[in-house]
Amino acid sequence: MMRGKLITSAIAVLFVLGAHPTQTAAQNRPATTFKAGVDLVRVAAVVRDHKGRFVRDLTAGDFEVLDSGAPRRIADFRSDISGISVALLFDVSGSMEGQLPRAREAASHVLSWLDASADEAAVFTFDTRLEEAAPFTRGLTTLPDRMSNVVPFGETSLHDAIAETAKREGDREGRRRAVVVLTDGGDNASRLRPADVSAAASAIDVPVYIVGIVPSIDNPSADVATASASHSALAGPLADLAERTGGHVFVASTPSQRSQAARQIVDELRHQYLIAFESSGQPGWHPLEVRARRKDLIVRARSGYLAGQSSLDAY
Numbered sequence: 001m002m003r004g005k006l007i008t009s010a011i012a013v014l015f016v017l018g019a020h021p022t023q024t025a026a027q028n029r030p031a032t033t034f035k036a037g038v039d040l041v042r043v044a045a046v047v048r049d050h051k052g053r054f055v056r057d058l059t060a061g062d063f064e065v066l067d068s069g070a071p072r073r074i075a076d077f078r079s080d081i082s083g084i085s086v087a088l089l090f091d092v093s094g095s096m097e098g099q100l101p102r103a104r105e106a107a108s109h110v111l112s113w114l115d116a117s118a119d120e121a122a123v124f125t126f127d128t129r130l131e132e133a134a135p136f137t138r139g140l141t142t143l144p145d146r147m148s149n150v151v152p153f154g155e156t157s158l159h160d161a162i163a164e165t166a167k168r169e170g171d172r173e174g175r176r177r178a179v180v181v182l183t184d185g186g187d188n189a190s191r192l193r194p195a196d197v198s199a200a201a202s203a204i205d206v207p208v209y210i211v212g213i214v215p216s217i218d219n220p221s222a223d224v225a226t227a228s229a230s231h232s233a234l235a236g237p238l239a240d241l242a243e244r245t246g247g248h249v250f251v252a253s254t255p256s257q258r259s260q261a262a263r264q265i266v267d268e269l270r271h272q273y274l275i276a277f278e279s280s281g282q283p284g285w286h287p288l289e290v291r292a293r294r295k296d297l298i299v300r301a302r303s304g305y306l307a308g309q310s311s312l313d314a315y
Helices: 100-113 158-170 194-203 227-231 237-245 255-270
Strands: 014-016 033-035 040-048 063-067 070-072 074-078 084-091 120-126 130-138 176-183 208-212 248-251 273-278 284-292 298-300 304-307
Touching: 040 284, 063 074, 063 273, 084 100, 084 130, 084 158, 084 255, 100 120, 100 176, 100 255, 120 158, 130 158, 158 176, 158 194, 176 255, 194 208, 194 237, 194 304, 208 237, 208 255, 237 248, 248 255, 284 298
Parallel strands: 084 120, 084 176, 176 208, 208 248
Antiparallel strands: 014 033, 040 273, 040 298, 063 070, 063 284, 074 273, 120 130, 284 304
């Protein structure tokens, strides 16, 4: 199983537009390179107005960054980064029996919204162990054939799988990155807690989007949901995990909900602003707030970063 390189928590980046690689020579290489600089932290931010519409054409001067409550100068700012990198993470544990076809449907919708000429995707599966079904590939438009033959089995290490996949996605510099998890939300075998995973994924600025693949009776937002649905991890710890990384939870029980979730995820990635600021240099966890100067705008970004030690490898 491929190992992710050591990811430092205060990700130091200079935004440098690189040459666009050819399809044949560098399918797996990002079109834009973020090279290491000194004590710079990268943050991806999505901005909406009070009606939920994406806000375009903002500049660095339209944002404020607070690091542990202290303002930080924005050292670099990009809204023109091309290329999305998505890691599709399938729960194939025993609890997904009967739900896996719906998970494949949701993932196929995500792939259908990607730009084959610029975007890349990879496919991973997990029960108690993470497996790579397809490496990061530009122009991946369909799931690998092996996904049609997967038989759900075993216990679930959901939190551990998200952390490891975020580490691998963190290697994909120069793109708008995300992990998209397709799961029923159960976990009975992880070493990590949701808070550990959200802190680790936040530290390398990889938003985690979770698509809950559950029947309507287990969907907290459905009219026919049972009382126990409100206690689902999808409405609690996993929702917190996703929000802390700058992602979101979608509970998708119907074909239309799965289609809408896929489109919204890709739309958000396309509308990310990429912000870099200088870290204070103090080791440890730094609460982070990115906000717009216009009070009618809502900014979603990761909730903090880890400085002074390795991030994902600390968990």
